[in-house]
Amino acid sequence: TRSSTHTQHSYFFSYSLAIRAALLIQRWYRQYVARLEMRRRCTWNIFQSIEYAGEQDQIKLYSFFGFLMDHFTPASSERNLISHIFRENEICRDTEWERYFCYKDIEVPDSYTGPHLTFPMTFCGVSKLVEAFKQKQQLHARYVLQILGETWRLLRILPNINHVSVCQTKEITICGDLHGQLEDLLLIFYKNGLPSSEKPYIFNGDFVDRGKSSLEILLILFGFLLVYPNDLHLNRGNHEDHIVNLRYGFTKEILGKYRVHGKKILKLLQKIFSWLPLATVINDKVLVVHGGISNSTDLNVLKRSQVLSNLQYVSVLRPPKVVHQTLNGNRNEGDNGPAEGRRRVRSLTNHSSALPQRNSLPRRSLQNSSISHQLSSSVEDELKRRRRLAGFDQTYKNANGSDSDSDPDFAEAPELKTFPQIVNLLWSDPMPQNGCISNEVRGGGCYWGPDVTEEVLGRHNLQLLIRSHECKQDGYEFCHNRRVLTIFSASNYYEVGSNRGAYIRMGADLVPHFIQYQASRTCRDLTLRQRYNIQKRSALRALREQLFVHKSDLIRAYREFDPHHTGTISMRHWASATETVLKLGLPWRVLRSQLVSRTHYGMVDYQQWIKELSITEPKLEVILETMYKNHSNLETIFRIIDTDHSGLISLEEFRQTWKLLSSHLKMEISDKAITDLAHSIDFNKDGSIDINEFMEAFRLVDLSAHDQILCGCSSPIPAQK
Amino acid sequence: TEEENTGARKIRAAFHVFDHKADNTVDVREVSTIIYSLGCFPTKADIHRFVDEVEEDNMGYVHLDKFLPVMTKVLLENKFPPIPEENLLQAFEVLDKERRGYMEPQELAKYMKSEGETFSQEEMNEMLTALVDEKKNLICYKELISQLTLDLDT
Numbered sequence: 001t002r003s004s005t006h007t008q009h010s011y012f013f014s015y016s017l018a019i020r021a022a023l024l025i026q027r028w029y030r031q032y033v034a035r036l037e038m039r040r041r042c043t044w045n046i047f048q049s050i051e052y053a054g055e056q057d058q059i060k061l062y063s064f065f066g067f068l069m070d071h072f073t074p075a076s077s078e079r080n081l082i083s084h085i086f087r088e089n090e091i092c093r094d095t096e097w098e099r100y101f102c103y104k105d106i107e108v109p110d111s112y113t114g115p116h117l118t119f120p121m122t123f124c125g126v127s128k129l130v131e132a133f134k135q136k137q138q139l140h141a142r143y144v145l146q147i148l149g150e151t152w153r154l155l156r157i158l159p160n161i162n163h164v165s166v167c168q169t170k171e172i173t174i175c176g177d178l179h180g181q182l183e184d185l186l187l188i189f190y191k192n193g194l195p196s197s198e199k200p201y202i203f204n205g206d207f208v209d210r211g212k213s214s215l216e217i218l219l220i221l222f223g224f225l226l227v228y229p230n231d232l233h234l235n236r237g238n239h240e241d242h243i244v245n246l247r248y249g250f251t252k253e254i255l256g257k258y259r260v261h262g263k264k265i266l267k268l269l270q271k272i273f274s275w276l277p278l279a280t281v282i283n284d285k286v287l288v289v290h291g292g293i294s295n296s297t298d299l300n301v302l303k304r305s306q307v308l309s310n311l312q313y314v315s316v317l318r319p320p321k322v323v324h325q326t327l328n329g330n331r332n333e334g335d336n337g338p339a340e341g342r343r344r345v346r347s348l349t350n351h352s353s354a355l356p357q358r359n360s361l362p363r364r365s366l367q368n369s370s371i372s373h374q375l376s377s378s379v380e381d382e383l384k385r386r387r388r389l390a391g392f393d394q395t396y397k398n399a400n401g402s403d404s405d406s407d408p409d410f411a412e413a414p415e416l417k418t419f420p421q422i423v424n425l426l427w428s429d430p431m432p433q434n435g436c437i438s439n440e441v442r443g444g445g446c447y448w449g450p451d452v453t454e455e456v457l458g459r460h461n462l463q464l465l466i467r468s469h470e471c472k473q474d475g476y477e478f479c480h481n482r483r484v485l486t487i488f489s490a491s492n493y494y495e496v497g498s499n500r501g502a503y504i505r506m507g508a509d510l511v512p513h514f515i516q517y518q519a520s521r522t523c524r525d526l527t528l529r530q531r532y533n534i535q536k537r538s539a540l541r542a543l544r545e546q547l548f549v550h551k552s553d554l555i556r557a558y559r560e561f562d563p564h565h566t567g568t569i570s571m572r573h574w575a576s577a578t579e580t581v582l583k584l585g586l587p588w589r590v591l592r593s594q595l596v597s598r599t600h601y602g603m604v605d606y607q608q609w610i611k612e613l614s615i616t617e618p619k620l621e622v623i624l625e626t627m628y629k630n631h632s633n634l635e636t637i638f639r640i641i642d643t644d645h646s647g648l649i650s651l652e653e654f655r656q657t658w659k660l661l662s663s664h665l666k667m668e669i670s671d672k673a674i675t676d677l678a679h680s681i682d683f684n685k686d687g688s689i690d691i692n693e694f695m696e697a698f699r700l701v702d703l704s705a706h707d708q709i710l711c712g713c714s715s716p717i718p719a720q721k
Numbered sequence: 722t723e724e725e726n727t728g729a730r731k732i733r734a735a736f737h738v739f740d741h742k743a744d745n746t747v748d749v750r751e752v753s754t755i756i757y758s759l760g761c762f763p764t765k766a767d768i769h770r771f772v773d774e775v776e777e778d779n780m781g782y783v784h785l786d787k788f789l790p791v792m793t794k795v796l797l798e799n800k801f802p803p804i805p806e807e808n809l810l811q812a813f814e815v816l817d818k819e820r821r822g823y824m825e826p827q828e829l830a831k832y833m834k835s836e837g838e839t840f841s842q843e844e845m846n847e848m849l850t851a852l853v854d855e856k857k858n859l860i861c862y863k864e865l866i867s868q869l870t871l872d873l874d875t
Contacts, residue, residue: 017815018815018816021812021813022832022837023836024804024809025809025812025813026838027764027838028804028809029848030757033844033847034754034756035758038735432748432781433744433746433782479748480781587737587738
């Protein structure tokens with residue numbers, strides 16, 4: 001009937017109206033989310049660029065020391081200081097190591113309230129340890145050394161590449177970076193269960209640095225390794241490296257927690273890290289490695305344990321010596337004394353790359369009165385040759401770097417073919433384009449493309465590459481046609497709410513299943529917008545610090561756009577000058593409104609703004625600003641120089657450190673100014689400076705302490721937490 | 722023209738947020754976010770068409786050289802214009818048949834997940850967290866529309 005057709009028609013009409021309404025709402029909402037995501041990503045970029053700039057800085061700094069090492073004249077007192085830095089451990093024979101790390105003389109006092117361990121380790125023992133750490137107890141140094149000693153003995157007999165199998169009844173769990181965040185490890189154990197022979201685990205590197213409980217994580221992982229050596233697998237990460245630890249907090253954590261035995265613990269860990277396996281292969285089909293691969297990755301070369309066991313790459317940032325004698329089983333790393341030159345690491349500079357490089361390395365002139373006049377224009381050539389010998393200036397053109405064959409030094413040192421591979425395994429990142437190029441942003445390893453993934457996986461008959469190394473918002477991410485999977489297990493890595501952590505469960509079908517989590521209870525209930533706000537505030541604070549410490553350079557850059565000294569420049573010029581100075585690759589025009597409140601008619605009053613950022617007084621301004629700017633570098637240098645990890649350096653060492661740094665930075669600081677500063681910091685006037693107090697004094701956040709320094713206060717500054 | 726220059730600058734700035742290696746390429750999965758962030762309101766179908774035009778041979782990435790002209794055209798021709806508030810309000814009122822001024826979360830969820838360019842469960846969960854008034858457990862869309870617009874402007 002007509003009325004039913006009409007009803008049908010109006011029903012149909014209203015139904016299609018509903019669809020259109022739904023479409024509209026979906027479109028509107030997705031736009032809203034995307035715009036928030038855009039902002040979140042901008043904030044993320046801030047954190048990440050500061051993080052990676054730090055990593056690059058570290059490598060540059062260390063390679064600079066190496067260069068100085070090779071070029072100082074023997075008479076120079078600085079040379080002794082530097083060779084002091086690079087001196088290998090005097091103890092080189094295994095038996096001597098055993099004696100050095102003997103824990104037996106260390107007494108555990110009755111007043112000790114932490115966990116007691118018995119050996120051999122048992123499941124109960126490790127569970128007890130986990131519980132104790134949950135209660136925030138600290139393990140006594142005797143037990144720490146005992147666990148580490150046992151771990152070292154075990155690692156020496158493990159292969160460089162673990163092989164594991166999963167079957168119907170036995171799934172495996174794979175975790176990514178933890179970075180000292182014990183809460184995340186505990187959360188994983190809570191959700192997934194403790195490791196056992198029924199519950200195997202792979203931990204894919206970067207257990208330490210940045211977080212506060214790096215040692216606790218290591219002890220737990222090593223504990224399970226001792227109990228279940230066939231079911232708990234550890235892969236080395238780029239942070240399992242004592243040079244990196246100097247900068248990123250692990251060294252400091254140990255020395256802070258173990259004032260008497262910290263040095264021994266650190267030395268033992270140095271050895272343990274160098275013995276960690278490089279990769280794990282599941283069912284001969286899935287490769288798990290911390291960083292990634294390159295076009296020259298050859299697992300068969302890496303597998304041959306006798307190639308590596310003699311060489312013991314203690315730090316991947318320090319490539320091995322090239323020796324012209326043949327490889328023999330008796331060669332020990334301690335054979336050569338401290339004065340021998342070693343190949344140094346410069347960042348990978350791919351001279352053949354035509355791609356533009358963000359954060360490209362400035363070519364610093366090393367002209368300085370104290371440096372030998374041997375420096376000439378052939379320096380760059382010399383550096384290039386050494387880098388190639390060490391395997392760092394890889395051109396990634398083809399699988400084996402054919403230009404190396406023509407170099408006689410290289411051909412005689414087959415162990416150097418493995419070294420660059422190790423760097424790539426631990427430091428590389430994937431990229432969407434085909435090819436293989438130097439990883440300029442990190443300063444080590446490469447960027448590899450989907451074609452390299454296909455080739456390497458194909459060559460080894462593998463189907464999937466699981467890696468970590470990069471923080472991902474959802475804890476995991478696929479790329480390269482789902483042939484590469486990144487897994488990251490440190491939640492809230494940059495800031496509360498910044499990202500979830502995740503781990504993988506994998507069964508016989510080798511299909512990864514993901515479990516995500518976020519350690520902090522509070523942030524789970526926050527909306528997207530609230531989380532974004534927290535991150536934004538934190539990122540902006542970090543950025544303001546960066547701006548502050550580069551004050552002088554910024555003013556100089558702004559003045560170039562202000563020839564008539566009006567004190568103002570356009571926003572466009574402000575953005576351009578700021579990027580030139582900071583080199584963080586950030587969208588300064590977008591960020592300007594959050595950083596600079598004062599603008600008139602589109603002009604930035606930079607003088608006023610800089611003044612507002614400024615918290616120093618003119619007197620010691622230059623030195624202090626430089627120190628702030630190089631805060632991390634300075635600390636690293638201190639720790640490198642303080643080789644016995646005593647936490648004290650003499651005034652003379654401080655002066656020499658400062659001079660080194662100023663030559664690194666191409667700066668002129670008078671000796672008198674340095675001596676004055678040294679004296680003002682030596683609070684108890686005993687001729688030595690306590691590193692920890694010194695670094696505390698220079699924390700940006702601790703302004704009151706800062707004022708005390710300026711007043712030449714003679715009483716010690718209390719450490720503020 | 723001045724307008725073109727401003728437009729090109731904005732497009733480049735948005736593009737570079739995702740250009741991690743500073744080589745003028747972005748992952749293809751980020752293209753929709755970039756387009757939205759430039760103030761456009763495309764449908765998913767619009768986005769697919771756009772990506773087909775600019776993606777580098779199914780390689781999974783997009784180069785700025787291809788992205789810029791296509792995006793410029795989109796902006797100049799206003800191809801994906803914003804949704805006026807009244808239209809949005811009307812859309813909610815179509816779904817809220819009794820015109821109460823609010824909807825229950827399950828009601829909206831049902832539509833979002835079954836009609837139009839459907840939401841995934843994850844998108845739905847996120848939307849509910851953002852839109853549902855906790856105390857009343859309702860989606861009071863009238864206030865929401867103006868508040869969410871305000872969110873983006875600050």
